[in-house]
Amino acid sequence: MEKQIVVKQSRKEAIVAKIKREILLQQYVPGDALPREEALSKRYASSRAVIREALGALKAQGYLESRRGKNGGTFVRDVIESCAMGDLFGDLILMGQMKIDDLLTARLLIEPEAARLAAMKASPMDLQKLADLNDMAVSQKATLRRVRHNAKFHIQLGQLSGNPFYDVSIRSFMSFTIMFTEMLGDSTPYVHDDDAHHNILEALQSRNPQLVFERMYVHVSGLKAAMVSQEKLLRDVNLR
Numbered sequence: 217m218e219k220q221i222v223v224k225q226s227r228k229e230a231i232v233a234k235i236k237r238e239i240l241l242q243q244y245v246p247g248d249a250l251p252r253e254e255a256l257s258k259r260y261a262s263s264r265a266v267i268r269e270a271l272g273a274l275k276a277q278g279y280l281e282s283r284r285g286k287n288g289g290t291f292v293r294d295v296i297e298s299c300a301m302g303d304l305f306g307d308l309i310l311m312g313q314m315k316i317d318d319l320l321t322a323r324l325l326i327e328p329e330a331a332r333l334a335a336m337k338a339s340p341m342d343l344q345k346l347a348d349l350n351d352m353a354v355s356q357k358a359t360l361r362r363v364r365h366n367a368k369f370h371i372q373l374g375q376l377s378g379n380p381f382y383d384v385s386i387r388s389f390m391s392f393t394i395m396f397t398e399m400l401g402d403s404t405p406y407v408h409d410d411d412a413h414h415n416i417l418e419a420l421q422s423r424n425p426q427l428v429f430e431r432m433y434v435h436v437s438g439l440k441a442a443m444v445s446q447e448k449l450l451r452d453v454n455l456r
Contacts, residue, residue: 231270246294302391320440331432334376335425
């Protein structure tokens with residue numbers, strides 16, 4: 217009879233698991249502040265150094281965030297809004313374990329369908345918000361600012377789809393897109409077709425889900441081709 221190997225949790229891992237469980241059980245909800253390190257240290261009978269490590273791990277996983285200032289501290293994040301998965305995509309691509317083509321192929325499967333669902337569910341107020349986001353993006357002169365505002369348009373569509381998986385996925389794609397632009401900096405060619413969002417918005421306003429799907433598919437296909445062509449440059453910049 218084989219012996220079972222029991223892997224004992226470290227003190228840090230045990231505290232991470234306990235706090236994560238409290239978040240998952242909604243004993244803490246997004247926006248809540250966690251007690252200070254000293255209070256957590258007493259609660260979990262651990263040193264402040266171990267508490268700090270545990271909180272750092274939960275921040276890296278996207279469950280917590282630090283805020284500075286008079287009312288600063290450690291706060292619970294909305295996991296859906298976390299950039300953790302987008303950061304992971306970036307790491308995998310830079311490590312050579314995933315290609316931009318792989319990521320954008322997945323995006324091509326998800327985002328047109330999310331946009332189609334959004335066309336069926338969006339209210340007039342939702343459509344106005346999308347129009348405002350598009351106007352704001354077009355008005356930006358700096359590439360990174362424009363990319364950030366364009367990302368908000370895509371994220372809003374993901375939310376309007378009503379599907380949490382699509383929402384999280386699109387947020388992650390946008391997180392990677394912003395990281396991609398930040399890393400390339402001045403080397404980044406502007407790959408976004410600014411007319412595309414206007415065309416998608418027109419299809420949304422006409423309440424034509426199939427047309428919205430098709431226009432988003434064309435849009436993401438164009439982005440895929442442009443970003444894949446820059447993958448070598450991204451790796452070269454990272455090695456400098």
